[in-house]
Amino acid sequence: MVCGTGQAGVAGVTAELGVPALVADVTDRAQVQALWDEAVRRYGRVDIWVNNAGVTHQRVPLWRLPEPEARTVTEVKRACRLTTARVAYRFATARFTVRRPRK
Structure with a gap:
């Protein structure tokens, strides 16, 4: 399952990869929680969670x-x-x- 901020991009990922994709703004905790909840609803649990958000910008060094x-x-x-x-x-x-580390 993947997410993106635009419906067109999300639909493209679903079509190309054949995986579910949702529109979600990863800077919004409620939307991230909804994404998590949807993954759990579909698959029963989350085994791997990859943080790879970015925004389109010029292809130059930061x-x-x-x-x-x-x-x-x-x-x-x-x-x-x-x-x-x-x-x-x-x-x-x-x-x-x-478990917290011992002091």
Whole structure:
């Protein structure tokens, strides 16, 4: 299962790869939770969760992007990691015992 921010892109992935795809903004925790819930509904559980969000930008190194565009690129990547980790961690702590390291 994959996600994207536009219906056309999501439909293209479904057609090309033959896998379910949903429209979701990975910077929005509620939408990430809905994506997780849909994966669990379809498959019973989530075994692998890959954070690979990005935004289309010029094909140049990050340091050569105009400041506003560079901020958008890095903010999407940061927000994706945060929102998806929070959703996955919530599942992991409900399913497994999390042991804290001894001091």
